[in-house]
Amino acid sequence: MYDLIIIGSGPAGYSAAIYAGRSMLSTLLITGSAPGGWAALTNDIENYPGFPEGIAGPELMERMRQQAERFGAEIIMDEVTRVNLGAHPFTVETYSDEYQAKAVVISTGVSQRMLGVPGETQLAGRGVSRCATCDGFFFRDKKIVVVGGGDSAVDEGIFLTRYAREVHIIHRRNRLRAQRAAQERAFQNPKISFIWDTAVTEIIGEDRVTGVKLKNLNTGEESLFDCDAVFIYIGATPNVELFRGQVDLDEFDYIVTCRNGHTSVPGVFAAGDVRETTLKQVVTAVSSGARAAMEAEKYIAALEDRAYPERELG
Ligand code: NAP
Numbered sequence: 001m002y003d004l005i006i007i008g009s010g011p012a013g014y015s016a017a018i019y020a021g022r023s024m025l026s027t028l029l030i031t032g033s034a035p036g037g038w039a040a041l042t043n044d045i046e047n048y049p050g051f052p053e054g055i056a057g058p059e060l061m062e063r064m065r066q067q068a069e070r071f072g073a074e075i076i077m078d079e080v081t082r083v084n085l086g087a088h089p090f091t092v093e094t095y096s097d098e099y100q101a102k103a104v105v106i107s108t109g110v111s112q113r114m115l116g117v118p119g120e121t122q123l124a125g126r127g128v129s130r131c132a133t134c135d136g137f138f139f140r141d142k143k144i145v146v147v148g149g150g151d152s153a154v155d156e157g158i159f160l161t162r163y164a165r166e167v168h169i170i171h172r173r174n175r176l177r178a179q180r181a182a183q184e185r186a187f188q189n190p191k192i193s194f195i196w197d198t199a200v201t202e203i204i205g206e207d208r209v210t211g212v213k214l215k216n217l218n219t220g221e222e223s224l225f226d227c228d229a230v231f232i233y234i235g236a237t238p239n240v241e242l243f244r245g246q247v248d249l250d251e252f253d254y255i256v257t258c259r260n261g262h263t264s265v266p267g268v269f270a271a272g273d274v275r276e277t278t279l280k281q282v283v284t285a286v287s288s289g290a291r292a293a294m295e296a297e298k299y300i301a302a303l304e305d306r307a308y309p310e311r312e313l314g
Helices: 011-022 057-070 132-139 151-160 180-188 282-303
Strands: 002-007 027-030 074-076 080-084 090-094 098-106 110-112 143-147 166-170 192-195 198-205 209-216 222-226 229-232 236-238 268-270
Touching: 002 011, 002 090, 002 282, 011 027, 011 057, 011 098, 011 282, 057 074, 098 282, 132 151, 132 229, 143 151, 151 166, 151 180, 151 229, 166 198, 209 229, 268 282
Parallel strands: 002 027, 002 098, 027 074, 098 268, 143 166, 143 229, 166 192
Antiparallel strands: 080 090, 090 098, 110 236, 198 209, 209 222
């Protein structure tokens, strides 16, 4: 029996583990299949305070993991297969074991959305990728297509110019959603060009990507565009299947919480991108993880009928 089980190992999960461990809660963090979450797949994180030169995502996440362990959190690499949040103490099952806890923090983040076009699944790993950090190196001096118009598409498109001969960002509208600073850098990068108002309708190739089929959304005109790789960054959907029917979700499937991270089930908290939030950043995920852990501590103290230790949060 743990005081707190944290499900997910992105910035929110590790931050919750740091705060819970430091509060002397017996804490188990179950990483899931992708330790470090999405942040660990990001090459350069330039807007996380304290790193004026930026920091590589994998390094930042490794530091957070070490910090959580330093404060006593137990971290296991396993995947949760089932939870029971309907009976207290809560039960969390993984592939290899079953655990119980007085409180749970859900920080399972989001998964990248699929285009849903022919060729996308068949050519995955053979030119279709969702991770520039992992796969960019394989496309040195090649022609790369990036699909999307948000921060991920633009940031990762810029990153890919380190390797690629040319990067073409294909967006379904004629305006980017990405932050202004990233947009400016992309517009000024001589290796990047934009194809506006256009959808990718098929990814073409036999055993590797050789091109994409495009459709201009204004004129309906279709065309073929040669390329060696397609990196897809069209947003994400929350990882909530384990919790569906057990905690309240909003219309977009994000977990509904109050400002401090309480879900509809007392003792169950959510933090990071899996809960409805207007700003999806490492810094906001870290903040919500800390809050959720502190609320969990308060909840456990009340459960055990002891005073919540008011303290400065250092
Ligand atoms: P996002 O902001 O949701 O952007 C997704 C992009 O993909 C949008 O431009 C959207 O077009 C497009 N799109 C969605 N569905 C599509 C489809 N079926 N076909 C073609 N295009 C489609 O997602 P994100 O860029 O992955 O970012 C996710 C969150 O993380 C955001 O809150 C973002 O600010 C944050 N983030 C921040 C940073 C940073 O601060 N440096 C870096 C990465 C991510 P429309 O514009 O037409 O909707």
